[in-house]
Amino acid sequence: MQELLVSSPIPLRARARVPEAAELAGIGWLANLQDEDRARAIADLQVVTVNPGELLCRVGKPATYWFGVIDGLLKMSNDTAMGVPITFTGVPPGGWFGEGTVIKREVYRYNIQALRTSLVAGISVETFHWLLDRSIPFNRFVMQQLNERLGQFIGAREIDRMNDPDARVARSLAALFHPVLYPGVGTLLRITQQELGYLVGLSRQRVNEALHSLQTAGTIGIEYGGLRVLDLEQLRHHGKAG
DNA sequence: TCATTAAATTGTT
DNA sequence: AACAATTTAATGA
Numbered sequence: 001m002q003e004l005l006v007s008s009p010i011p012l013r014a015r016a017r018v019p020e021a022a023e024l025a026g027i028g029w030l031a032n033l034q035d036e037d038r039a040r041a042i043a044d045l046q047v048v049t050v051n052p053g054e055l056l057c058r059v060g061k062p063a064t065y066w067f068g069v070i071d072g073l074l075k076m077s078n079d080t081a082m083g084v085p086i087t088f089t090g091v092p093p094g095g096w097f098g099e100g101t102v103i104k105r106e107v108y109r110y111n112i113q114a115l116r117t118s119l120v121a122g123i124s125v126e127t128f129h130w131l132l133d134r135s136i137p138f139n140r141f142v143m144q145q146l147n148e149r150l151g152q153f154i155g156a157r158e159i160d161r162m163n164d165p166d167a168r169v170a171r172s173l174a175a176l177f178h179p180v181l182y183p184g185v186g187t188l189l190r191i192t193q194q195e196l197g198y199l200v201g202l203s204r205q206r207v208n209e210a211l212h213s214l215q216t217a218g219t220i221g222i223e224y225g226g227l228r229v230l231d232l233e234q235l236r237h238h239g240k241a242g
Numbered sequence: 243t244c245a246t247t248a249a250a251t252t253g254t255t
Numbered sequence: 256a257a258c259a260a261t262t263t264a265a266t267g268a
Contacts, residue, residue, distance in 0.1 A: 192251060205256095208253070224251065224262050 012056065016046040019070075019121060023047055026070045027121060028094065028183050032137035044127040050074075050114040057098065057112040063105065065122035068096035069184070072118020073191060075199060078110045089156060090115070090176050090199045092191070094184025097149075099142050102128050115195045148180045165202055167239030169210035170219070172200045173227065174235040190226045214238075 024030060024045070030038055047070065050056055056067060059079060074091040091097060091112070101108055102125050114120075123131075131138040152175055159171045173196070176182065176189055193211065197204045211227070214220045219235055221228035229235065 194251080204252090205254085212253095222252085 012048050012050065012054070016048040016122075019045050019047040023070050023119065023121070026093070026184055027068060029096075029138065029141045032141060033131075033135055034137070037131060037135045037138070041123060041127060041131060044123050045121055046123075047119055047121045050118045050120050052114055052116050054114050055111060056114065056120060057108040057110065059109060059111055060107050062107050063098060063101040064125055066096065066098050066102045066125070066128045067112070068121045069093050070119040070121050071184075072120070073115045073195060074118060074120070075113045075115050076110050077113065088199050088201065089152070090172075090191075090195075092176050092182045092185045092189060094182045096145060099128075099145060103132070103142075115198060116192075144180065148178065152178065152181065162239055164239055165206050166210045166213050168200050168202065169196065169207055170214055170235050170238035172196070173214075173220070173229075174232065174238075177229050177232055177235070188223070188226050188228050192225060 019042075024042060027045075030041060033041060050072070056074065057063075069091050071093055074095075076089040076091055076097065077085045079085050097112070098108065105125065132142065155171065155175065159168055159175075162168050162171070173189075176191070176199075177185055177187075179185075193207045194204050196211075197207045200207065202210075211220065211222055214235075215222050217234070219229075219231045219238070221230055
């Protein structure tokens, strides 16, 4: 299995550019804002293409941007004090993260790494706070975001303790298909079996086996370079009693 | 637009 | 981990 290398030829900041109209359309919360607020948000928005293996956030770095995935797939990993990565979460299109640390003006508490070439948008801490101070729709969005993510992290701990690989794959997949946190995903998630292996912590072969088991059960559909959800509730509850 | 080739992804052992 | 089979993307006429 090839290791995901960390490369940084040109700093992300230097590669950032102004987003195109089609890219703005993929940012759901913009539509909630009043015209004036939206204009300011768009004026501050930047996008950057992140290459596979590149780090977007590093633990300990001051939070300067609030990020969202427009296209691609990122991996959020927390390290323990001993440096052993413990929790993994994928961030598919439509997902925004970092609000917790941005609100408190602290340092990032996790690493964010691109699993594949991804297009990531960001607004500055200043604009984030400006919106937080005056826009109720923006506050609603952030609050909902925090609430849903809390539920996900609780679920992630449960997944970590499960020893049935099929259930782990199912529950991790269900998390990626979360309609509120990741509205950009829809019913077809673009992810390879290799990438899913990285997220769940299983070999590609085992992931392949688990996916076929889920497909036979009618829970998902396997497609080239992606997975389609046929029964989200069954995915969510896989491995639960009752 | 179509045919050919290379690259990526999946299926299997 | 290795390999074959399949699907997509890239290339050029």
